[in-house]
Structures are given as C-alpha cells and as structure tokens.
Amino acid sequence: MKRALTVLAAAGALALAAAAPAHAADYRYWSLRHGDDGAWTTTTVGPGTYRPQDGAVEGWRFAVFQEATKDSVNPRAKPDFDAICGSTPAKAGTKRVALVLDFGTAKDAPPGERPPAAVRKECVRLPPDATTAEGLAEAVPPLRYGNGGLLCAIAGYPRNGCADVVGGERASTKAPDDAGNGEDGGPSVGLLAGAALVVALGGAAAWQVRRRSGGQR
Structure with missing residues (x-):
C-alpha cells in the first residue's frame, strides 16, 4: 500500500493526463487544499504527513469531484489567516494553523444526509511538528478513517x-480497498494524483496510535 501511494505522488499530472476517458467517474470525498497568497493550491501530500508552518491555512472541501470542473473541490471561502487566527497571539514552542471546513452543498451530500450550512473556520494551536491530521483531531472531531x-x-x-x-x-458505492489502482470501485490513479485524494500515506496510522496511547495533546 505504501509503495502504491508513493507512486501516486510521483505520477502527478502525468497519471491524470493518461487516465482513459472510458474509466471517467465522479467521486464524492473530502479534498485538502493549502492556502497560498489568498488562493487555494493543490497537494499530493496527505494530512497525516504534511506539517504546516505557523501562519498556514489548511482548507477542506467535501464535494463531488468532476473531471470537467476540478476547481469544484476548492473551499468556497478564501484562505485568510489574519481573519481566522488574528486574535490568537503567537506563543513560543507552538504554531497557529487556520482551518477552513467547507461541508459542501446538498447536491454533493450522500443520500439521506444534509451538510452544515456554514463554512466552518477554526484557529488551532499545535506543537511545532504537528501534522494537518493532528490539527483536525484537535479542532473538529470526530474524524473517520x-x-x-x-x-x-x-x-x-x-x-x-x-x-x-x-x-x-x-458506478459503485463501495469504498476503495486499494486507493492505488481504482479497480474495486475506488478512485483511479489519475484522480488520486491529480486531485490529491486525501490519503494519510501511513502517517495517520502512527498518529492514531500515539493519540490512543495518550501521547498527543
């Protein structure tokens, strides 16, 4: 599994371009974006291994990813660290990370579910080496993997x-057994690499172990 995910990160846009149209499909999932100079940028690094710096803005959008409208997975609020964390002073030995959570529209929601109406914004104070996944666990639990x-x-x-x-x-509603090959109803290699489907790359597993053992704050 780790080897497959590493291949995905390296393949990037090349894999997306090579994806055959016959296998095109739309997927519903949480997508991670990084805030950069007032705009959202894509990433091939999962939340379990990415370690944002003090002043970072991490954005999440739950949406149906469509080949024709790739920007539909961007959060609908701008990445504005000052607006979210401006009232949280810097503190030695910690970092401040702004989180933007966009739960999507009713059209994006799974059958029988209703998304929260408002985009949620949180400022979380974390240890310097904390990952994005740890920030989520601190600010917006529960998480489900x-x-x-x-x-x-x-x-x-x-x-x-x-x-x-x-x-x-x-078309299938089966969760992917192997996020690397897309053969069991899971996302294709192109979708995973190009759209940065949120895979923890092994870091989330280690983080969960630390959290259960009381090692995480």
Missing part, C-alpha cells in the same frame, strides 16, 4: 461512505 488511512469524515460528516463513486461507467 477508511481503508489505507483514507480520511472519510470530518466533524462526523458524512456519517457513511468513503470516496464513493457517484457517476461514470463504473
């Missing part, structure tokens, strides 16, 4: 499902 460390739910939303296929020729 699926196979291979795939982040399926933030703040308990959605209650069910994990990167479900909602369109295309291989």
Whole structure:
C-alpha cells in the first residue's frame, strides 16, 4: 500500500493526463487544499504527513469531484489567516494553523444526509511538528478513517461512505480497498494524483496510535 501511494505522488499530472476517458467517474470525498497568497493550491501530500508552518491555512472541501470542473473541490471561502487566527497571539514552542471546513452543498451530500450550512473556520494551536491530521483531531472531531488511512469524515460528516463513486461507467458505492489502482470501485490513479485524494500515506496510522496511547495533546 505504501509503495502504491508513493507512486501516486510521483505520477502527478502525468497519471491524470493518461487516465482513459472510458474509466471517467465522479467521486464524492473530502479534498485538502493549502492556502497560498489568498488562493487555494493543490497537494499530493496527505494530512497525516504534511506539517504546516505557523501562519498556514489548511482548507477542506467535501464535494463531488468532476473531471470537467476540478476547481469544484476548492473551499468556497478564501484562505485568510489574519481573519481566522488574528486574535490568537503567537506563543513560543507552538504554531497557529487556520482551518477552513467547507461541508459542501446538498447536491454533493450522500443520500439521506444534509451538510452544515456554514463554512466552518477554526484557529488551532499545535506543537511545532504537528501534522494537518493532528490539527483536525484537535479542532473538529470526530474524524473517520477508511481503508489505507483514507480520511472519510470530518466533524462526523458524512456519517457513511468513503470516496464513493457517484457517476461514470463504473458506478459503485463501495469504498476503495486499494486507493492505488481504482479497480474495486475506488478512485483511479489519475484522480488520486491529480486531485490529491486525501490519503494519510501511513502517517495517520502512527498518529492514531500515539493519540490512543495518550501521547498527543
């Protein structure tokens, strides 16, 4: 699994361009973005290994990823650290990270579920080496992980499902068993690399162990 995920990160846009149109499908999932000079940027690093710096803005959007509108997975609020964390003073030995949580629209929601109406913004103070996943666990629990460390739910939303296929020729509601090959109803290699499907790359597993043992604040 780790080897497959490493290949995904290296493949990047090349894999996306090589994805065959016959296998195109839409997927519903949480997408991670980094704030950079007032705009959202994509990433190939999962929340379990990415370590934001003091002043960072981490954005999340729950949406149906569509090949024709890739920007639909961007949060609908701008990354503005000062607006979110301006009232939280800097403190030695810690870092401040702003979180933007966009739960998406009713159209993006899984059947029978309703997303929170407002985009949620949180300022979290963390140890210097904390990951994005640790920031989420601190500010917006509960989190739900699926196979291979795939982040399926933030703040308990959605209650069910994990990167479900909602369109295309291989329609399925089965969560991916192997996020690297897309053969079992999971995201294709191109989608994973190009859209940065949120996979913890093994870091989330280690973080969960530390949290259960009381090592995490």
